[in-house]
Amino acid sequence: MRVFKSLVLLFLVPVVRGSRVQLKNGGYEDIVIAINPELPEDHNIIRNIQDMVKEASTYLFNATKQRFFFKAVKIIIPLHWPPKPEYLSVKTESYDKADVIVANPFLKYGDDPYTLQYGGCGEKGRYIHFTPNFLLNDTLHNIYGSRAKVFVHEWAHLRWGVFDEYNYDAPFYLSVNSGKKTVEATSCSTDITGKYIVQSCTGNSCTTRECEYDQQTKLYEAGCKFVPEKPQNVPASIMYMQSLSSVVEFCDQSTHNEKATNMQNKMCNYKSTWEVIMNSTDFSNTSAINSSSPPFETSFSLLQTKDRVVCLVLDVSGSMIVYNRINRLYQAAEIFLLQIIEMDSWVGIVTFHSTAQITCNLKQIVTENVRHDLTKCLPTSAGGGTNICAGVYKGFEVIKQKYSNLDGSEIVLLTDGEDRGMNICLTEVKNSGSIIHTIALGPNAVRELEQFSDMTGGLKFYATDTVDSNGLIDTFSGISSGSGNISERSIQLESTAQSVAVKQWMNGTVTVDSTVGKDTFFVVTWDRSTSPPDILLRDPKEKEYRTSNFTVSDLNLQTARLKIAGTAEVGGWLHWIQNNHTESQVISMIVTSRPASLAVPPVTVKAHMNKDTNNFSNPMVIYAEVSQGFLPVLGATVMATVEQETGSAVELRLLDDGSGADIMKNDGIYSKYFTSFKGNGRYNLKVHIQGRNQTVRLGHRQSRALYVPGYIENGDIKMNAPRPEVSDDEIQAKLGSFNRVASGGSFVVKNVPSGGTTDVFPPCKIVDLEAQYEEDKIHLSWTAPGNDLDEGQAERYIIKMSESLLDLRNTFENATSVNTSSLVPNPAGTKESFQFRPENFTIENDTIIYFAIRAVDNASLTSEVSSIAQVALFVTSKECSPAGASNDDAINEDINVLTIVLIVAGCVAALLIAVSITVCILHKKNRRGFDEIRM
Numbered sequence: 001m002r003v004f005k006s007l008v009l010l011f012l013v014p015v016v017r018g019s020r021v022q023l024k025n026g027g028y029e030d031i032v033i034a035i036n037p038e039l040p041e042d043h044n045i046i047r048n049i050q051d052m053v054k055e056a057s058t059y060l061f062n063a064t065k066q067r068f069f070f071k072a073v074k075i076i077i078p079l080h081w082p083p084k085p086e087y088l089s090v091k092t093e094s095y096d097k098a099d100v101i102v103a104n105p106f107l108k109y110g111d112d113p114y115t116l117q118y119g120g121c122g123e124k125g126r127y128i129h130f131t132p133n134f135l136l137n138d139t140l141h142n143i144y145g146s147r148a149k150v151f152v153h154e155w156a157h158l159r160w161g162v163f164d165e166y167n168y169d170a171p172f173y174l175s176v177n178s179g180k181k182t183v184e185a186t187s188c189s190t191d192i193t194g195k196y197i198v199q200s201c202t203g204n205s206c207t208t209r210e211c212e213y214d215q216q217t218k219l220y221e222a223g224c225k226f227v228p229e230k231p232q233n234v235p236a237s238i239m240y241m242q243s244l245s246s247v248v249e250f251c252d253q254s255t256h257n258e259k260a261t262n263m264q265n266k267m268c269n270y271k272s273t274w275e276v277i278m279n280s281t282d283f284s285n286t287s288a289i290n291s292s293s294p295p296f297e298t299s300f301s302l303l304q305t306k307d308r309v310v311c312l313v314l315d316v317s318g319s320m321i322v323y324n325r326i327n328r329l330y331q332a333a334e335i336f337l338l339q340i341i342e343m344d345s346w347v348g349i350v351t352f353h354s355t356a357q358i359t360c361n362l363k364q365i366v367t368e369n370v371r372h373d374l375t376k377c378l379p380t381s382a383g384g385g386t387n388i389c390a391g392v393y394k395g396f397e398v399i400k401q402k403y404s405n406l407d408g409s410e411i412v413l414l415t416d417g418e419d420r421g422m423n424i425c426l427t428e429v430k431n432s433g434s435i436i437h438t439i440a441l442g443p444n445a446v447r448e449l450e451q452f453s454d455m456t457g458g459l460k461f462y463a464t465d466t467v468d469s470n471g472l473i474d475t476f477s478g479i480s481s482g483s484g485n486i487s488e489r490s491i492q493l494e495s496t497a498q499s500v501a502v503k504q505w506m507n508g509t510v511t512v513d514s515t516v517g518k519d520t521f522f523v524v525t526w527d528r529s530t531s532p533p534d535i536l537l538r539d540p541k542e543k544e545y546r547t548s549n550f551t552v553s554d555l556n557l558q559t560a561r562l563k564i565a566g567t568a569e570v571g572g573w574l575h576w577i578q579n580n581h582t583e584s585q586v587i588s589m590i591v592t593s594r595p596a597s598l599a600v601p602p603v604t605v606k607a608h609m610n611k612d613t614n615n616f617s618n619p620m621v622i623y624a625e626v627s628q629g630f631l632p633v634l635g636a637t638v639m640a641t642v643e644q645e646t647g648s649a650v651e652l653r654l655l656d657d658g659s660g661a662d663i664m665k666n667d668g669i670y671s672k673y674f675t676s677f678k679g680n681g682r683y684n685l686k687v688h689i690q691g692r693n694q695t696v697r698l699g700h701r702q703s704r705a706l707y708v709p710g711y712i713e714n715g716d717i718k719m720n721a722p723r724p725e726v727s728d729d730e731i732q733a734k735l736g737s738f739n740r741v742a743s744g745g746s747f748v749v750k751n752v753p754s755g756g757t758t759d760v761f762p763p764c765k766i767v768d769l770e771a772q773y774e775e776d777k778i779h780l781s782w783t784a785p786g787n788d789l790d791e792g793q794a795e796r797y798i799i800k801m802s803e804s805l806l807d808l809r810n811t812f813e814n815a816t817s818v819n820t821s822s823l824v825p826n827p828a829g830t831k832e833s834f835q836f837r838p839e840n841f842t843i844e845n846d847t848i849i850y851f852a853i854r855a856v857d858n859a860s861l862t863s864e865v866s867s868i869a870q871v872a873l874f875v876t877s878k879e880c881s882p883a884g885a886s887n888d889d890a891i892n893e894d895i896n897v898l899t900i901v902l903i904v905a906g907c908v909a910a911l912l913i914a915v916s917i918t919v920c921i922l923h924k925k926n927r928r929g930f931d932e933i934r935m
């Protein structure tokens with residue numbers, strides 16, 4: 001049980017990815033709202049952001065019972081907007097780390113505000129996305145309500161990890177109240193009044209009518225919408241319909257609707273949003289404020305982005321000679337300078353051992369020649385001690401040659417060594433205004449190095465000395481600009497390495513897709529011979545490139561580089577590389593490119609762990625976010641490699657199937673638990689993504705603010721324009737095959753017992769249990785968990801049923817058991833199905849039976865109670881007329897107490913819908929009233 005508890009706790013630990021928001025005395029400070037660099041100057045955007053947040057502060061304060069408000073916000077202004085005296089310079093803030101972004105939607109997909117959220121219940125989201133139109137167009141008030149209310153709705157997703165209480169995919173559900181069945185809108189609370197309306201439009205003329213029941217699903221017909229009365233007295237809930245003016249609260253324990261088929265219930269164990277908020281560390285770290293309004297009005301600072309300024313601060317101490325580190329550093333930094341860093345950036349280079357030296361003053365990259373000049377400043381020899389602070393100070397000095405302060409600048413700090421003196425510059429680094437990205441190389445890099453990144457919002461990387469993992473190269477490739485200016489960004493298509501025996505070949509194919517192709521480089525590295533291996537590269541039009549077409553620089557004899565002129569051909573590029581050296585050596589192939597056009601956003605990948613530091617025996621989660629613009633890319637094959645300090649690596653396939661660690665199916669977030677902790681120390685993450693033409697497509701974002709279909713006012717139905725939808729065909733045509741590689745940075749693991757571990761991981765919670773009724777049996781289906789979360793194979797299942805959803809959640813053990821002796825778990829990820837006839841179960845009236853499942857592994861560790869599935873069972877009524885019912889509806893002799901009869905004709909046939917099923921049910925003991933139904 002301890003493990004179970006620690007799992008629960010894990011989900012409440014905030015995951016800070018980039019966000020630097022602070023909470024002091026109930027006031028949120030350092031909230032960053034960034035305007036996308038593509039947007040033209042428009043001061044109404046800034047003004048409306050300010051109005052929105054100020055108003056939202058009061059709304060938040062009241063909704064949280066005088067506890068939280070928005071105290072201080074920073075707004076990031078794009079570089080190209082004309083400067084103004086009131087604009088300050090960004091410091092460590094950036095577009096990529098912003099809490100809220102303002103950016104155009106991709107494919108004019110609409111203005112639904114949403115929060116990118118893919119952690120569990122109570123975990124922080126990544127960012128809120130508002131479109132400029134949402135911020136500028138006041139007519140959208142009719143659809144979403146005031147912007148302030150929408151902001152609070154999204155803030156609750158982002159900050160407290162609560163979920164939506166509506167569900168576009170399951171807008172209705174069956175309920176039984178006092179023995180009578182009803183159809184309810186998926187909502188919270190259930191007290192909001194309105195009508196069920198279906199709208200049909202021909203051209204510009206639309207008509208409305210009340211919805212009819214669908215005789216098959218027993219719910220409302222397709223296209224039916226719940227349209228609320230505009231005047232309401234109901235105060236909840238913000239996570240359902242924030243647009244109603246009466247709605248000023250979150251649903252709490254007393255108003256929560258645990259039966260609604262929504263994400264809040266599924267993810268948060270049928271608890272109300274307010275209960276989840278009360279469980280947050282924000283809540284426990286604050287107390288209610290004795291005031292009727294927020295104690296401070298929100299303050300704003302306007303920060304403008306500036307040109308990218310980067311100083312490489314590179315360790316050349318004596319230990320850099322071992323494992324060929326100094327040469328590998330050259331290879332990796334050369335790729336950074338020639339292929340990764342964006343045009344117009346400023347770059348300087350510093351090396352350090354016991355003292356530090358400037359090897360290149362700041363140069364602006366305005367031509368390819370500047371890039372080559374910079375590579376001449378890279379170190380090629382090493383010796384002496386390690387003084388990290390000396391290196392950092394010298395880096396600051398280089399930046400100050402051009403700028404009066406360090407605000408918004410970046411240092412890329414690489415070291416492989418111990419340095420006891422690191423503490424002396426910690427405070428200075430923290431207050432510098434510079435972002436420090438750290439690269440730890442090899443097993444002895446100083447343990448405190450990552451503090452620099454943590455304090456300044458920099459990236460953290462770790463590379464082992466295992467050459468065939470390409471670690472150092474991937475690290476440098478991961479340091480692209482955080483400005484949000486995607487059109488200049490370098491994108492890594494391939495990074496692979498292997499040990500190749502004498503005269504043997506390394507072969508492969510890299511797909512160049514239509515979203516990239518500018519500045520495409522093919523780089524081959526090797527680690528032993530002084531001359532290149534034999535290279536043959538063939539483009540999709542069969543044009544061939546050979547070793548002689550590649551450039552081998554005089555300085556670095558173990559890298560051959562080919563830049564494709566113009567835009568690289570779209571399609572598969574085949575390569576064959578032969579090791580012509582006298583002994584085996586590691587050969588690698590790295591391919592980078594940039595977006596082909598400003599008009600089409602490239603497919604991009606972001607990979608990361610759910611946290612940076614982990615205490616055993618908490619599990620971790622690996623995420624890869626694959627998207628084009630803001631739309632998720634579905635159907636890709638995503639492989640993650642996690643490498644430990646010893647160089648041993650684990651490869652895992654991440655899935656977007658809505659099971660295990662993956663909370664949502666088809667949202668372009670591919671997830672997997674990671675539990676293979678082989679020791680303490682640093683680990684690094686890298687992902688390989690492959691999309692095949694036939695399978696990949698784009699999808700939609702979740703966690704949006706509800707688009708209200710319309711309102712009823714004084715009996716009049718006033719519908720809003722239908723919500724814009726992009727057809728699948730329209731978005732499908734944009735994607736072909738593609739390859740991507742991304743580094744997911746590094747993380748640190750602690751408290752792994754030495755000498756191996758016993759089993760501490762139970763199977764993961766099953767979150768996709770579904771129930772159906774077919775051929776007088778209950779059919780359950782779900783995705784198999786594993787022995788350790790979503791890995792391996794569980795030993796058995798426990799399935800329970802109850803007429804009370806909350807009893808099943810709260811006292812699973814006491815609920816009626818389903819005999820599962822014949823049920824043997826399959827390996828994790830397999831779709832399981834199980835059928836049975838419910839026995840020993842008495843039903844007096846119309847009712848709904850709920851089901852839940854737990855899995856047990858071979859160490860008797862038990863998963864949490866699953867999400868709960870339901871089957872609606874109805875006593876035959878007038879509506880379910882027996883006329884024409886067949887005599888052949890034979891009952892099975894096994895059934896003792898309960899008999900389920902499927903009335904076939906002239907009656908409502910039992911059919912499944914997404915979450916529930918209706919059957920006509922007859923209780924044997926009470927047969928008299930149902931004599932006409934022949935058993």
Ligand SMILES: [Ca+2]
Nearest residue numbers: 656662664669
């Ligand atoms: Ca997913």
Ligand SMILES: [Ca+2]
Nearest residue numbers: 761787788857
């Ligand atoms: Ca286990």
